[in-house]
Amino acid sequence: PPAVVAVFNHKGGVAKTTTATNIAVCLAARGWRVVLIDLDPQGNATAGFGHTRLPPVGALDVVAGRCGFAECLLPTPFADLRLLPATEALRMAELELAGDETAVQLLRDHLREGEAIGLADMVVIDCPPSFGMVTLNALYAATAVLLPTRPDPYAHDGLLNSWYEIKRLRQEAEADVHVAGILLTMTEERGPLADGAQAIRAEFGQQVYPTHIPGDVAVAEAAQLSLPVVVLDPDGGAGRAYVAVTAELLARLHGD
Amino acid sequence: PPAVVAVFNHKGGVAKTTTATNIAVCLAARGWRVVLIDLDPQGNATAGFGHTRLPPVGALDVVAGRCGFAECLLPTPFADLRLLPATEALRMAELELAGDETAVQLLRDHLREGEAIGLADMVVIDCPPSFGMVTLNALYAATAVLLPTRPDPYAHDGLLNSWYEIKRLRQEAEADVHVAGILLTMTEERGPLADGAQAIRAEFGQQVYPTHIPGDVAVAEAAQLSLPVVVLDPDGGAGRAYVAVTAELLARLHGD
Numbered sequence A, B: 001p002p003a004v005v006a007v008f009n010h011k012g013g014v015a016k017t018t019t020a021t022n023i024a025v026c027l028a029a030r031g032w033r034v035v036l037i038d039l040d041p042q043g044n045a046t047a048g049f050g051h052t053r054l055p056p057v058g059a060l061d062v063v064a065g066r067c068g069f070a071e072c073l074l075p076t077p078f079a080d081l082r083l084l085p086a087t088e089a090l091r092m093a094e095l096e097l098a099g100d101e102t103a104v105q106l107l108r109d110h111l112r113e114g115e116a117i118g119l120a121d122m123v124v125i126d127c128p129p130s131f132g133m134v135t136l137n138a139l140y141a142a143t144a145v146l147l148p149t150r151p152d153p154y155a156h157d158g159l160l161n162s163w164y165e166i167k168r169l170r171q172e173a174e175a176d177v178h179v180a181g182i183l184l185t186m187t188e189e190r191g192p193l194a195d196g197a198q199a200i201r202a203e204f205g206q207q208v209y210p211t212h213i214p215g216d217v218a219v220a221e222a223a224q225l226s227l228p229v230v231v232l233d234p235d236g237g238a239g240r241a242y243v244a245v246t247a248e249l250l251a252r253l254h255g256d
């Protein structure tokens, strides 16, 4: 089955979507057959590939068994990268999946036993900033979770919460997802964000990727053009950093 | 009953908590008896008043009827400002409240008919970055909703989604909450964020507050010290702006 990387942090606005999208593009550029799954009802990753309206069928339909994995995949402008899009229906997913203990494993069953096996080498999942049934589906399906965090005080709290939530899943619910590192995003050279970055490195040591993603105006410029920043400005701060982080992620996944 | 202002945007990381906290402090400084309600399971507003651990009883207990409004309120360092804190239990609130159509009105009943009437002139609610039962409780209870948004492409999408979700609530569900304006946050003078701000002003006109909240390093410095930025640096960019926006909000609430 494919390696499945969930990109998660309970805190909002820490660059989960920016990270998931750019890493998926970089993995595909290296020749891996990649599927990016957008599990966020906001649909930013789906919009990031030019879909101004969310498609009628997508990720929740696969999770709920209404549609096969292969038939819901959309092509992207990048060879070897396909998208399982967010849909409007994701907004009601928490209610649709509530109350059914087994519903947390739906996506896992599709990715680990179903059709996905022949279709992709790597799956990247963009998670919403919440910790409900949708995120649980991602974390049960994932073999690894990447925790992006902006080094500010609230996001630092969010990182700690997310870290403990994942530990609890592994211990109590026998989920096998392991943390594939902490990625510092939107960092600055000086000031409170630089202090925050140092504090997180001191606290989490090797878990933090050596490469951080600097604040870079090209990220918003790229989003305006529905392009990943690694494509719009590969030699810029964020572009180069995402290329380097993809290599570091692969090294961690393969246990180097 | 008190005026109830929900601070909401489905998009994560747009300064909902920073805005709710600073406006609550400014309103209290003007002599209004204010209660800040933290409905976000992340508990950033609660941590923002120095609570390193979430208290055992709080907002969800009031919503679910397990605790009276008055007995759950915590004092803050600011006279006339009290906090109804987030608790760990909020993490399971979506599941606890799911499946019960009437559960969306629980907070509204407490704020409009219950004890809150004698206790506060203004209530400010910090919402999570999601659109489930917890946020619905806030929007049904609110008389007005303030929509903070960072002028970047994803948050612009989030603003449009949030705007339509509120319109739909008013039309289909007879909620009486009205939009009390759009607040541009973390803005810049030039570049894509300045372009985004201009686009939002062109699209929403008078709905957008004349004052915007500039990007200001003092916001993260203040969060590190568990202080609102209007207290740490009242003469700085964000500090002055939040004071001005509070006056603009009051003018909109009183229909000037």
Ligand SMILES: Nc1ncnc2c1ncn2[C@@H]1O[C@H](COP(=O)(O)OP(=O)(O)OP(=O)(O)O)[C@@H](O)[C@H]1O
Pocket (backbone or CB within 6 Å): A011, A012, A013, A014, A015, A016, A017, A018, A019, A040, A042, A044, A127, A128, A129, A185, A186, A187, A213, A214, A215, A216, A217, A219, A220, A223, A238, B010, B011, B012, B013, B129, B152, B153, B154, B155
């Ligand atoms: N390296 C960067 N430099 C500058 N801005 C950035 C960077 N990374 C992300 N951003 C900006 O920060 C905002 C938040 O990023 P993004 O939407 O990817 O975060 P998220 O964690 O997915 O948010 P949500 O919690 O709402 O899903 C984006 O609008 C983006 O423009």
Ligand SMILES: Nc1ncnc2c1ncn2[C@@H]1O[C@H](COP(=O)(O)OP(=O)(O)OP(=O)(O)O)[C@@H](O)[C@H]1O
Pocket (backbone or CB within 6 Å): A010, A011, A012, A013, A129, A152, A153, A154, A155, B011, B012, B013, B014, B015, B016, B017, B018, B019, B040, B042, B044, B127, B128, B129, B185, B186, B187, B213, B214, B215, B216, B217, B219, B220, B223, B238
């Ligand atoms: N005017 C500003 N200047 C600089 N940074 C800011 C400003 N306002 C907010 N921030 C930073 O942006 C981050 C996000 O703000 P905040 O946590 O208030 O947003 P939020 O919408 O409440 O996020 P969530 O969706 O996770 O609840 C904070 O860590 C804060 O440091």
Ligand SMILES: [Mg+2]
Pocket (backbone or CB within 6 Å): A016, A017, A018, A040, A044, A126, A127
């Ligand atoms: Mg996102």
Ligand SMILES: [Mg+2]
Pocket (backbone or CB within 6 Å): B016, B017, B018, B040, B044, B126, B127
């Ligand atoms: Mg918040």
